Amino acid sequence: MTAQPATSIDPGARELVSGLAARARAAARELALLPRGRKDEALRTMADALVAATDRIVEANTIDVERESAAGTRANLLDRLTLTEARVAAAAQGLRDVAGLPDPVGDVVRGSTTPTGLQVRQVRVPMGVVGMIYEARPNVTVDAAGLALKSGNAAILRGGSAAEHTNRVLVEILRETLRTLGLNPDAVQLLDAPGHDAVRALMTARGEVDLLIPRGGAGLIQTVVTESTVPTIETGVGNCHVYVDAGADLAMAERITLNSKTHRTSVCNSAESLLVHEAVADQALPRILRSLGQEGVVIHADPALKDVTEQAGARWVEATDEDWAVEYLSLDMAVRVVPSLEEAIEHVRRWSSGHTDAIVTDDRSAARRFVDEVDSAAVMVNASTRFTDGAELGFGAEIGISTQKLHARGPMALEELTSTKWVVEGDGQVRV
C-alpha cells in the first residue's frame, strides 16, 4: 500500500467507515456510563456464547483455512488462522479473565483543591471509538472486543481478509450477546469490506475514530503509523538484545539467552541479537553457542566467530549490518563480541527497535548504566526478554506492546485504552 492523497479513497469505503464510526460513537456514549457489573456480565455471557457456538465458529474457520491452504499460505500463518475447540475455549476464557480485572473507568488519577477552593480531579474515561487493524488471527478479534468493552470503548475491528468468515461469525456472536442483554450491539463492529480503501478510510477518519492500534508485522504497522491521520500507537516490532556482561553468571547467561531466543521464536519479545563482553567471551561463547546449536539456531556473526561456532556444533553464517537490524522471528541469532559495556550500550542504542533489551550481570554499576542508558520500552536485568508481556507483568491482559513513547510504552492493557478528563467543581469561582 503506498501513500495516496486522502481524496482518492473510494467514496463508498469512506461512507461505510463513517457509518460504522457514527454507530460506534453512539454505542461508546452508552458504554462510557455502563457500570462495571453490566460490562462484566456481558463479557461472561459472550464467553458462554462463544463456547456454545463452537461448531459454528470452527465450521466458518474451516472455510477460511481450506481456502488459504489451497492458496499455498505458509504453515505458521495457517496455524495462527486456525481455530479449534480448545482455542475457542481459550478465547472465551480470555473474556472471563478480562471480566475479573478491575475497571479502569472512573479511577481518579490525581486531584487537589486549589487555593481558591476549586476541587480538581483527573478522572479516567474511555477513549471512545477504538479501531484495530490486524492480521489473520481470529483470537485477536475476541481479545480486542473484550478489552475495548471492559474499558468502555466501542471497537471497529479490521482483521486480515484470510480470516473473513471466522471474524464475521465471531463478531455476530458477540453482537447477538450484546443485543440479548439490552446493550448496544454497535459496541463491536467489523469493518467487513474487501480492499485497501476501507482500511485507508479508517486510517483517515480523524475526529470519528479516537485511536487506531495496528497489530501485526512490520509492514502493516509502518503503513498504519505513517499514513494515519487518526492518533495511532506503534506496536510490536522487536529486535531484542541479550547482553552478557563481564560480570555475568555464565550459567544464568546461557539459560537466559536460550530462553530469550528459542522459547517462542515467532513473537516480538524473543531475542534476535546476543552481545558478549570480550572478557568472558572465551568461557561464555562455547557453552551458549552449543545450547543454541542444539536447538537448531543459526549463528550470524563475524568470521572471527566462525571457528568457535562450528566447534560448538552450531551453523555459522557471516553477519552483515542487516543482521544487527533484522527481526528474524526464526531460529537465527546475530552474535557479536563487544570490548566493553559502553560498546554494548552503543550497539543496543543503534540497532534495537526499542522493545526489550536485557543485560546479564552481577555487577551493580553495570546493571544501572545499562538500565539508565538503554532507551527501550523494557529493560531486563538477569531475566529473559520474553517477560515483556501483559500477562507476565501482572496486567492480566494485553492488546499489544507499544514501542513508541507517546501515551503508552510497553505492554498495553485496559488502562492504556483510556484517556482522562479534568473535572473542576467550584462554588462560583472566576479568574481575577
Added chain:
Amino acid sequence: MTAQPATSIDPGARELVSGLAARARAAARELALLPRGRKDEALRTMADALVAATDRIVEANTIDVERESAAGTRANLLDRLTLTEARVAAAAQGLRDVAGLPDPVGDVVRGSTTPTGLQVRQVRVPMGVVGMIYEARPNVTVDAAGLALKSGNAAILRGGSAAEHTNRVLVEILRETLRTLGLNPDAVQLLDAPGHDAVRALMTARGEVDLLIPRGGAGLIQTVVTESTVPTIETGVGNCHVYVDAGADLAMAERITLNSKTHRTSVCNSAESLLVHEAVADQALPRILRSLGQEGVVIHADPALKDVTEQAGARWVEATDEDWAVEYLSLDMAVRVVPSLEEAIEHVRRWSSGHTDAIVTDDRSAARRFVDEVDSAAVMVNASTRFTDGAELGFGAEIGISTQKLHARGPMALEELTSTKWVVEGDGQVRV
C-alpha cells in the same frame, strides 16, 4: 500549506533537520542522566543571563516588531511579538518557577513483584527529542526551552518567522549558558531556516524526533496534526460553552458567563457559546446579556432573542450554524435557549471542540450528568472556563492544552513531556 509527498521536501531542509535532530539526540542522552540540581542550576542561570541581556534582546525584538509593523501586521499580533524589559523579566521568572517544580524524571509510576520474583517498576523517563512549532510569540521560545530542559528533553524550536531575530538572540543566550555550565548546548536548538520545507522536514522526521507539539491558531495545528508522521499532540482550539441550568444561581451564572467570555477573549479557554435552560431564560437572559453588552460583547442568536438582547442594551446578530462551531477569540458570543439539560448536553457534544465546557447549577444530578456525558478535556461545575490552565490548576507551568485523548488531555506540564520505561530485575528467571 497543502499535503505533499514527503519525497518532495527540499533535500537541504531535510539534511538541516536531520543534523539538528542528531545533535539533539546526543544532547538528550546527556540530559536524561542529569540530576535535578544541575538542571535547576541551568534554568536559574539562564534566567539571570536573559535579564542581563535585556538590551540585546529588546534590540533584536525591535527589528522584528518594526518590520512587521511596517508590513501591516495586526495590533494584537504585534503585541504578542513585542518584548519589553518587563516581559523579558517575566520570561526569566518563568524559568525560575520551573526550576522550583519537582523533577518528573525517575518517578516510579507503579511497580510490583511478580509471583516468580521479578521486581517490576515503571519509571518516568524523558521523551528524548521534542519539537515545538509555534507562532511569533518569543516568550514561548523561553517557556518551551525551560520545560523541555527540566523534563530532560532536547528541544528543537520552530517559532514564527516574524520573530526570527528575537528567537535567534534568545536561543543564543540559552545555549551560551548551557556551554558555560559545561552542558551540551544542543539541548536547545532553533530550526532557523525560512520556508515551509524546513517545517515539513521536521514534521516527517519520524524516528529522529519523538514528539511534536504545535502551538498556535487552528490552521497551524491542523496542518501539523494531519501532515506529521512524528507523533504529535493536538493543542488548544477552544470552542468552550457555559450552560446555565434550570437549577442555576443566576447571580453566579452572570458572573461566570461574564468572566468566561470577557476576562481575556484571545485565549483558548475563554467561552464562545452560552446555553440557557428555558425555565430560567426569562430571568437569566436580561441580566447576563446586559453584563455582556456593557463589556461590548456582540450576541449571535436566533431572531427570537433579538428583542431581549437589544432591550438589554447589547448588539444582536442572527446566528447561523457557523456560530455554534466557531472559536471567535473576540467580543462575540453565540447564545441559545435550550429546552432541557439533555438538549444542552447534545449541543455541547455536537459543537464543542472538546476543550472546556461549564455548567452552572445547584442541582446535583444535573451536574453529574453534565460531567459524565460531556466529552471534553475539562468540565467545570460552577466555575469559569478560564480555569483550564496549568498554572491555575497547580501544575506550575504549561506547554499547551491538549484537546486530544491520546497521551495527554487538558493542560500539559512537565509530566506530559515524559514517557515511561519498564525496568524488570530478576535473578535468572526464564519463561516456562
